[in-house]
Amino acid sequence: MDTLAALGHGFLVALTPYNLLWSAIGVTVGTAVGVLPGIGPALTVALLLPVTYGLEPTSAFIMFAGIYYGAMYGGSTTSILLNAPGESGSIVTAIDGHAMARQGRGAQALATAAIGSFIAGTIATAALTFVAPLMVKMALLFGPAEYFALMVLALTTVTAVLGSSLARGLASLFLGLALGLVGIDMQTGQARLAFGVPELLDGIDTVVVAVGLFAVGETLYVASRHRFETEEIYALKGSKWMSREDWSRSWKPWLRGTLLGFPIGTLPAGGSEIPTFLSYLVEKRLAKKPEEFGKGAIEAVAGPEAANNASAAGVLAPLLSLGLPTSATAAIMLAAFQQYGLQPGPTLFDNNPELVWGMIASLYIGNVLLLVLNLPLVGFWVKLLLIPRPWLYAGILVFSSLGAYTLNNNVIDLVILWVIGLLGFGMRVLNVPVAPCVVGLILGPLAEQQFRRALAISQGDPSVFLTHPISAALLIIAALLVIGPMVLRFRSNGAGKGAGNGTGKGDSASPSGSHPAT
Amino acid sequence: MTIRMPGAVKGVLTAAVLATAALAATPSLAEIKGLEIIAPASPGGGWDQHARTLQQVLQDQKLASGIQVVNIPGAGGTVGLAQFVTAKKRSPTVLVGGQIMLGAIVTNKSAVTLDQVTPLARLTGEYTAIVVPPESPIKTFDDLLKKFKADPGSVSWGGGSAGGSDQILAGLIAKAVGVDPNKVNYVATAGGGELLASALGGHVTLGMGGYSEFAPQFQAGKLRAIAVSAPQRLPGSDTPTLKEQGVDLEFVNWRGVFAQASAKPAELKELQEAVAKAVASDEWKQAVKQRGWIDLYQPSAEFASFLKQERAQIEGTLKDIGLVK
Numbered sequence: 089m090d091t092l093a094a095l096g097h098g099f100l101v102a103l104t105p106y107n108l109l110w111s112a113i114g115v116t117v118g119t120a121v122g123v124l125p126g127i128g129p130a131l132t133v134a135l136l137l138p139v140t141y142g143l144e145p146t147s148a149f150i151m152f153a154g155i156y157y158g159a160m161y162g163g164s165t166t167s168i169l170l171n172a173p174g175e176s177g178s179i180v181t182a183i184d185g186h187a188m189a190r191q192g193r194g195a196q197a198l199a200t201a202a203i204g205s206f207i208a209g210t211i212a213t214a215a216l217t218f219v220a221p222l223m224v225k226m227a228l229l230f231g232p233a234e235y236f237a238l239m240v241l242a243l244t245t246v247t248a249v250l251g252s253s254l255a256r257g258l259a260s261l262f263l264g265l266a267l268g269l270v271g272i273d274m275q276t277g278q279a280r281l282a283f284g285v286p287e288l289l290d291g292i293d294t295v296v297v298a299v300g301l302f303a304v305g306e307t308l309y310v311a312s313r314h315r316f317e318t319e320e321i322y323a324l325k326g327s328k329w330m331s332r333e334d335w336s337r338s339w340k341p342w343l344r345g346t347l348l349g350f351p352i353g354t355l356p357a358g359g360s361e362i363p364t365f366l367s368y369l370v371e372k373r374l375a376k377k378p379e380e381f382g383k384g385a386i387e388a389v390a391g392p393e394a395a396n397n398a399s400a401a402g403v404l405a406p407l408l409s410l411g412l413p414t415s416a417t418a419a420i421m422l423a424a425f426q427q428y429g430l431q432p433g434p435t436l437f438d439n440n441p442e443l444v445w446g447m448i449a450s451l452y453i454g455n456v457l458l459l460v461l462n463l464p465l466v467g468f469w470v471k472l473l474l475i476p477r478p479w480l481y482a483g484i485l486v487f488s489s490l491g492a493y494t495l496n497n498n499v500i501d502l503v504i505l506w507v508i509g510l511l512g513f514g515m516r517v518l519n520v521p522v523a524p525c526v527v528g529l530i531l532g533p534l535a536e537q538q539f540r541r542a543l544a545i546s547q548g549d550p551s552v553f554l555t556h557p558i559s560a561a562l563l564i565i566a567a568l569l570v571i572g573p574m575v576l577r578f579r580s581n582g583a584g585k586g587a588g589n590g591t592g593k594g595d596s597a598s599p600s601g602s603h604p605a606t
Numbered sequence: 607m608t609i610r611m612p613g614a615v616k617g618v619l620t621a622a623v624l625a626t627a628a629l630a631a632t633p634s635l636a637e638i639k640g641l642e643i644i645a646p647a648s649p650g651g652g653w654d655q656h657a658r659t660l661q662q663v664l665q666d667q668k669l670a671s672g673i674q675v676v677n678i679p680g681a682g683g684t685v686g687l688a689q690f691v692t693a694k695k696r697s698p699t700v701l702v703g704g705q706i707m708l709g710a711i712v713t714n715k716s717a718v719t720l721d722q723v724t725p726l727a728r729l730t731g732e733y734t735a736i737v738v739p740p741e742s743p744i745k746t747f748d749d750l751l752k753k754f755k756a757d758p759g760s761v762s763w764g765g766g767s768a769g770g771s772d773q774i775l776a777g778l779i780a781k782a783v784g785v786d787p788n789k790v791n792y793v794a795t796a797g798g799g800e801l802l803a804s805a806l807g808g809h810v811t812l813g814m815g816g817y818s819e820f821a822p823q824f825q826a827g828k829l830r831a832i833a834v835s836a837p838q839r840l841p842g843s844d845t846p847t848l849k850e851q852g853v854d855l856e857f858v859n860w861r862g863v864f865a866q867a868s869a870k871p872a873e874l875k876e877l878q879e880a881v882a883k884a885v886a887s888d889e890w891k892q893a894v895k896q897r898g899w900i901d902l903y904q905p906s907a908e909f910a911s912f913l914k915q916e917r918a919q920i921e922g923t924l925k926d927i928g929l930v931k
Binding site: 130131133134135137138141227228229230231232272273274275276277278279286287289290356357406410411412414416418419420426427429433434435496497498541544545547 | 681897
């Protein structure tokens with residue numbers, strides 16, 4: 089009940105017209121920076137820090153929280169409409185979201201993303217309110233061995249995005265793993281595959297790769313076909329609103345995405361991409377029509393979008409309860425706490441309850457504001473798709489290039505974007521799926537680091553992965569996810585039935601598929 | 607193409623502005639116009655915070671106007687350094703940097719070094735704390751040394767990036783207590799939250815990082831500091847120093863600002879004076895205190911000789927650890 093009273097007081101703080109105004113400014117700015125690839129919430133908060141110096145800390149943090157949540161909303165917009173993910177948490181959204189947009193269902197994709205984000209954000213904020221300390225305690229149990237197992241589990245996502253040809257899918261995955269090797273090896277400080285280019289030493293940015301493969305590659309492909317194919321129009325089909333079927337296919341993914349996103353968000357090395365991958369995998373395994381995945385399944389937008397918003401709330405749990413910054417934005421917020429002379433850390437709740445609870449209350453309000461801001465915008469955004477094709481694609485190229493440049497103010501990123509874009513074009517022509525490449529790029533380096541850290545700590549004893557219970561459990565789930573469908577297919581083949589579509593439709597694999605959510 | 611103002615004209619103008627300022631009996635020197643501060647790191651880190659604090663103070667103290675902070679992250683600051691060295695700027699530009707850059711220049715075999723920039727001032731520093739979770743069997747630094755000497759591999763040292771300050775200090779400690787620095791089982795993390803989490807969760811034997819970064823955890827009793835690399839105990843803290851505990855070492859993770867080597871003497875003097883005035887202001891002192899930094903200001907000449915000494919030590923240690931051949 090103490091928590092409720094404190095939260096109630098927090099609402100009194102956040103609902104003053106003055107703070108509401110800052111929350112509204114925050115979510116609007118956040119949505120805008122989420123839309124722009126390259127400019128993330130971290131940079132925005134850093135830029136605003138000096139400006140907000142004169143503000144009350146509570147108002148400033150209410151605005152920062154709005155920016156943070158807003159960026160998570162905005163990131164999905166460009167993913168869906170332009171195939172250019174604004175944030176790394178929206179990469180998965182692009183796969184089916186953009187496919188929906190091309191079928192004239194962009195409005196529904198945007199709507200399920202916005203409503204899913206709202207629901208996930210609200211539930212996860214409630215979780216942040218009531219179980220944050222418990223979640224953080226759990227998160228600290230995760231050491232390198234456990235993280236490695238989690239990465240392995242997330243890597244099984246690749247089975248859901250491999251496409252129809254195993255060889256092509258794996259080629260794409262290994263390309264991603266190789267790209268992930270570029271840069272300084274974290275454990276030894278040695279450069280790998282950098283070819284003496286200092287800009288490559290920090291590795292290749294995942295957003296640049298995703299935008300290159302998805303947006304630039306696709307654009308070049310469309311341009312190359314332009315003269316031969318009649319222009320299909322991405323006109324809006326039917327109503328702008330989600331149909332009854334859309335709702336019934338979305339609500340479960342929203343909830344499951346939230347269940348995956350929040351706990352993984354609290355993990356100090358969890359990241360916003362991993363829950364989106366897992367959500368995609370779970371949804372495909374549970375879907376009634378898994379063959380639609382990759383071709384515009386609404387579940388594949390609803391789940392991952394809910395997951396990335398829930399993970400955004402998860403990130404705040406260790407920040408507020410322990411002073412642990414687990415993402416770039418959280419690190420800046422920590423710096424902001426210090427700017428105001430506040431001591432972030434285990435004592436923040438006791439010493440500055442007004443600020444903490446005001447901020448948490450503002451998250452609930454921000455979520456409502458974001459829904460109010462985003463749903464009407466859907467109608468406006470989808471009109472973008474009515475722009476004549478050559479203009480639209482030229483715009484996408486300019487937009488992607490700008491985003492890549494603003495990332496680090498570095499021309500090299502533009503070169504990387506275009507090289508990757510050409511690669512993406514080649515892959516598109518050869519019918520190689522690009523999603524496994526992105527999965528490999530993001531998860532490969534994380535898995536490798538954690539694997540080597542775990543072995544360094546155990547002095548080379550590989551049994552750590554099985555003697556740690558959490559790690560062992562995660563590895564077993566991963567093994568079941570991979571082997572389960574294979575066994576099922578083998579059996580059904582044996583029974584004289586035709587082979588599955590290469591991804592395993594098995595409904596009986598679903599119980600194991602739903603495990604990571606619990 | 608942009609038109610560059612010839613240095614001489616600029617010098618005359620500066621002098622004229624200075625003279626006007628003096629005539630007008632303004633106590634402070636003229637504002638530097640359009641100063642650019644390069645933070646060779648992403649927003650949020652130490653270098654970025656220094657750049658932005660400096661920006662704020664220079665602006666508020668009317669020492670410079672139209673100041674821009676530009677983030678050029680990458681490779682331990684060497685990407686920013688390289689751009690800083692080669693850039694031809696119309697307006698004065700300074701670069702924030704620190705100890706990690708020294709190590710990164712060597713480990714990354716950077717084409718540019720600090721020889722190609724002019725040290726402007728050392729600003730602040732942080733002393734490193736060695737921390738363990740409260741339930742750790744290691745209660746004192748002595749316990750740690752016993753375990754370390756008996757079986758070096760059994761102690762995992764969690765810290766920031768490979769070849770960074772924490773690993774260098776670990777190597778220096780090993781050397782000082784007679785263990786081969788190459789045997790240090792160093793576990794590099796991304797620092798910040800990741801390091802804090804692995805220390806709090808007891809996943810590494812000990813954690814290393816800036817004292818102030820851990821301070822809130824000390825107060826809450828979630829972590830214990832068993833040694834600090836300062837010359838004497840820090841104010842308000844009873845953590846014993848390495849020296850007190852028989853390891854003759856002092857180690858500070860410093861940060862400073864650099865000017866371009868191409869800067870004209872008059873320009874350099876202007877920048878030095880502006881930085882000197884900024885760090886002497888109450889505003890700077892308060893910001894330093896709030897962020898838990900320690901004011902270790904050194905003007906240009908002293909900073910240059912400090913750097914020379916520091917470089918030799920860091921490069922030597924990186925060889926001992928085996929990161930650099």
